[in-house]
Amino acid sequence: MEIDVAPEVRYASVLSLFLQPLVENAIRHGISHRASGGTVQVTAEPVGGKLAIRVADDGAGLPPGWSLENSTGLGLSVTSERIAGLYPNDEGSFAIKGREEGGTVVEIVLPLRVMGEEANEASA
Numbered sequence: 558m559e560i561d562v563a564p565e566v567r568y569a570s571v572l573s574l575f576l577q578p579l580v581e582n583a584i585r586h587g588i589s590h591r592a593s594g595g596t597v598q599v600t601a602e603p604v605g606g607k608l609a610i611r612v613a614d615d616g617a618g619l620p621p622g623w624s625l626e627n628s629t630g631l632g633l634s635v636t637s638e639r640i641a642g643l644y645p646n647d648e649g650s651f652a653i654k655g656r657e658e659g660g661t662v663v664e665i666v667l668p669l670r671v672m673g674e675e676a677n678e679a680s681a
Contacts, residue, residue: 563602570670571608572639578632579612579663586630587616587661595660608669613662618655625653633663644668 558580580597588595598613625633633653640649650666 559596559598561598561600565603566601566608566669566671568672569601569608570672571610571667572643575636575639576610576612578636582630582632583612583614583616583661583663587614587618590617603669604666606669608667610665610667611662613656613660615656615658615660618660619653636665640665640667 576599580599583597588597595615598611600609600611600613602609625637628634637651640651643649644667648668650664652664654662654664656662
């Protein structure tokens with residue numbers, strides 16, 4: 558597992574247990590079927606005033622014709638629904654796609670809210 562969090566978003570506010578199902582899926586459906594194992598990478602960085610989070614694996618990739626709408630798993634669909642419900646009007650986004658070098662990446666973009674930031678602004 559590789560984790561790379563930019564210093565600017567180290568204290569960003571993220572929903573509890575938000576990344577767990579994404580990492581579990583990367584392990585279970587991505588790298589666990591490979592004899593040599595694999596790598597799961599979690600990255601977070603600021604992009605255009607928002608928080609961009611990626612969970613990527615170098616595993617099997619998505620099967621042909623796969624779509625979130627037709628997926629039978631709960632982890633990805635629940636996460637997608639949480640984002641849509643909490644961040645309407647395109648404030649947040651959720652995408653799953655295959656990687657050119659193999660594997661899958663889940664990309665999430667959320668409003669960037671740093672813990673303590675509101676308190677610091679109120680006292681200024």
